[in-house]
Amino acid sequence: MKIWGMVLGGFPRSRYARYALRDRERGVIPFKDDVEAIDRASVQVIGAQLAAGLPVVVDGMIDWHDIFRPFVDAWRNVTVDGLLRYFDNNFFYRIPVFTGEPDPREYVTPRRVLRFKEVADPATLKVVLPGPVSFAFMAKNNSGLSNEELAEKIAYILRDEAKKAIEAGASLVQVDEPFLADIDATRDHARLAAELVNKIVEGIEDKAIVSVYFNVPEPSVFEELLNTKARYMMVDVVDAPGRAEKLIRGTGFGSHTPVIGAIDARRIIDDKPSFVEKFLKMVDAGVDEVVVTTSTWLDLIPFRYALRKVYVLGRIVEELAEKNGYEAYTIWR
Amino acid sequence: MAGYEVPRKFPTTVVGSYPKIPPAMELIKKRRSGELSEEEFRKLIKGPISEAVKDQIEAGIDIISDGEQSREDMVVYFAERVQGYRPGDWVRIFDNVYFRKPIIVGELKWTREMIVEDWVYATSISMGRPVKGIITGPYTMMEWSFDLKYGDRRELIIELAKIIRREIDELVARGARYIQVDEPALSTRPWREEAELLKEALDVIFKGLDAKRIVHICYGRLEKIIPYILDYPVDQFDLELKNSNFRLLPYLKEYGYDKELGYGVVDVHSLQIETVEEIKGYIDMLMKMDFIGPEKVYVDPDCGLKRLPRSVAKAKMRNLAEAAKLAREEW
Numbered sequence: 001m002k003i004w005g006m007v008l009g010g011f012p013r014s015r016y017a018r019y020a021l022r023d024r025e026r027g028v029i030p031f032k033d034d035v036e037a038i039d040r041a042s043v044q045v046i047g048a049q050l051a052a053g054l055p056v057v058v059d060g061m062i063d064w065h066d067i068f069r070p071f072v073d074a075w076r077n078v079t080v081d082g083l084l085r086y087f088d089n090n091f092f093y094r095i096p097v098f099t100g101e102p103d104p105r106e107y108v109t110p111r112r113v114l115r116f117k118e119v120a121d122p123a124t125l126k127v128v129l130p131g132p133v134s135f136a137f138m139a140k141n142n143s144g145l146s147n148e149e150l151a152e153k154i155a156y157i158l159r160d161e162a163k164k165a166i167e168a169g170a171s172l173v174q175v176d177e178p179f180l181a182d183i184d185a186t187r188d189h190a191r192l193a194a195e196l197v198n199k200i201v202e203g204i205e206d207k208a209i210v211s212v213y214f215n216v217p218e219p220s221v222f223e224e225l226l227n228t229k230a231r232y233m234m235v236d237v238v239d240a241p242g243r244a245e246k247l248i249r250g251t252g253f254g255s256h257t258p259v260i261g262a263i264d265a266r267r268i269i270d271d272k273p274s275f276v277e278k279f280l281k282m283v284d285a286g287v288d289e290v291v292v293t294t295s296t297w298l299d300l301i302p303f304r305y306a307l308r309k310v311y312v313l314g315r316i317v318e319e320l321a322e323k324n325g326y327e328a329y330t331i332w333r
Numbered sequence: 334m335a336g337y338e339v340p341r342k343f344p345t346t347v348v349g350s351y352p353k354i355p356p357a358m359e360l361i362k363k364r365r366s367g368e369l370s371e372e373e374f375r376k377l378i379k380g381p382i383s384e385a386v387k388d389q390i391e392a393g394i395d396i397i398s399d400g401e402q403s404r405e406d407m408v409v410y411f412a413e414r415v416q417g418y419r420p421g422d423w424v425r426i427f428d429n430v431y432f433r434k435p436i437i438v439g440e441l442k443w444t445r446e447m448i449v450e451d452w453v454y455a456t457s458i459s460m461g462r463p464v465k466g467i468i469t470g471p472y473t474m475m476e477w478s479f480d481l482k483y484g485d486r487r488e489l490i491i492e493l494a495k496i497i498r499r500e501i502d503e504l505v506a507r508g509a510r511y512i513q514v515d516e517p518a519l520s521t522r523p524w525r526e527e528a529e530l531l532k533e534a535l536d537v538i539f540k541g542l543d544a545k546r547i548v549h550i551c552y553g554r555l556e557k558i559i560p561y562i563l564d565y566p567v568d569q570f571d572l573e574l575k576n577s578n579f580r581l582l583p584y585l586k587e588y589g590y591d592k593e594l595g596y597g598v599v600d601v602h603s604l605q606i607e608t609v610e611e612i613k614g615y616i617d618m619l620m621k622m623d624f625i626g627p628e629k630v631y632v633d634p635d636c637g638l639k640r641l642p643r644s645v646a647k648a649k650m651r652n653l654a655e656a657a658k659l660a661r662e663e664w
């Protein structure tokens with residue numbers, strides 16, 4: 001069995017990136033300086049992923065205020081409103097407000113891929129997109145469309161986004177649907193999500209990941225989501241390990257390559273290899289590939305500990321590969 | 334201490350925090366930078382506490398607080414005083430705004446009184462009114478800190494509970510009759526296993542305690558968490574209701590709620606001052622649902638008042654007290 005590691009999503013800001021953004025907001029420094037500071041922080045986090053041997057890396061999305069914001073900024077007919085708690089985190093996102101059918105002024109991810117793919121070499125870049133169901137159902141919808149119709153419109157934009165990112169050189173496209181792990185998520189949400197993900201990743205199914213985190217989805221919800229054609233399926237097993245185990249043993253990953261979110265991205269203590277191993281053992285009989293990842297984005301912990309988590313992730317993948325006779329896939333092998 | 338009779342029906346109270354009254358913020362900063370010692374800080378913070386107490390008494394609140402004038406943040410305050418914590422590292426709250434989330438690096442230990450002195454002082458000037466002893470709960474302390482030491486949530490929450498119990502024992506020894514544990518983090522994670530984890534910790538905190546045992550929970554998914562907490566070893570849940578438009582009430586009735594209720598009737602996130610009639614209407618609404626008696630209902634704001642301007646906070650308290658008075662005549 002082949003095993004490899006990747007970071008699920010964005011990184012926290014380095015101190016200097018934080019200062020640069022603040023100074024730019026205050027008008028103390030020009031736009032260019034703030035972009036350069038963000039670029040330097042991005043290079044830092046890409047470097048950390050390379051040092052851990054990760055074959056697929058993210059640019060860190062250092063400048064994103066939350067998962068929706070860059071898309072809100074890039075589309076017409078959507079703006080932002082007040083703050084709302086982002087799931088069970090002590091972090092708040094700005095509520096997107098749709099006032100009409102969203103319409104892209106520009107694409108968010110392709111130019112990032114072009115900017116960072118050389119820095120990422122010899123690894124390749126993954127891009128992360130907000131799932132259309134999470135986007136639509138966590139927004140304020142004054143568009144005149146139903147939430148379902150709005151999600152579909154979003155999916156059409158994200159389909160072009162994904163296609164262009166791959167053309168720019170991204171190796172993977174990840175669609176995040178954390179809303180499906182929410183206590184209010186239903187089968188219908190999951191059915192819609194699966195259908196829309198299939199639209200987004202049409203033609204690139206083999207390079208597509210769907211991820212669900214912050215909690216374990218209900219089995220009935222997850223079953224529906226398994227109907228997506230994306231090759232990889234990610235589940236957060238850290239937040240409620242007992243329920244995660246039940247889901248994996250009961251429902252499983254269907255025909256998808258499991259992506260196990262076993263490196264705790266919300267706590268800073270080092271992860272135990274035995275915890276990760278336990279979940280690998282649950283899936284390793286039936287599959288020829290497993291991915292180990294962080295339980296969510298790394299942006300909810302301080303910068304230095306995010307770097308530490310990347311190191312721990314790389315180390316655990318290698319250690320468990322050696323111990324269990326798996327084939328470790330890193331930038332060195 | 335002069336006797337003060339807390340009304341038998343619809344006593345009024347507060348959740349705890351009050352707007353910071355100058356120079357409280359300045360004193361907190363000087364304490365943090367080391368410019369003031371803990372002793373000097375405690376002495377100087379009495380000024381703002383006396384103002385907060387005065388406002389509550391003038392507004393007609395029966396069971397008051399010290400206004401939490403010493404506490405800038407409900408977790409950081411204790412993290413700065415419990416052994417085993419170190420100052421935190423920066424994490425984002427929203428956009429490019431950050432706070433320092435405390436980190437547990439060593440064995441946690443109670444080493445000194447943390448809230449007793451403020452409580453004693455507030456009590457000395459309360460004109461006989463009981464002062465609630467209010468402390469951040471173990472679940473919230475755990476969830477809103479980082480842990481580099483324990484690595485086991487159950488072990489950690491029990492350690493925190495022991496420290497909180499120790500502080501509460503000091504309070505009760507000094508005569509505190511009302512003890513409130515604040516757990517805003519619980520409703521963000523409304524799962525049975527989380528509620529059960531807190532229950533174990535509350536057993537440590539409240540077992541055999543000779544005082545009114547209160548837990549305050551607010552916002553988030555309260556209706557999901559209620560069924561899991563009904564068997565908690567507490568006398569009262571103090572709940573936010575107004576902000577969520579009282580949608581919780583039918584659930585309380587359905588679940589056969591039989592504890593006392595801290596009934597949040599004014600919104601602490603809104604500058605609009607609820608009128609006496611409005612608040613009286615909320616009390617009437619609860620009474621008409623016919624699952625709880627007036628002697629079990631403590632009328633109070635949804636949550637701490639600290640984010641409001643002082644004048645708005647005081648006006649909200651005054652109307653709340655006035656409405657409770659009217660309700661007493663009717664129910």
Ligand SMILES: [Zn+2]
Nearest residue numbers: 517551636637
């Ligand atoms: Zn509260």
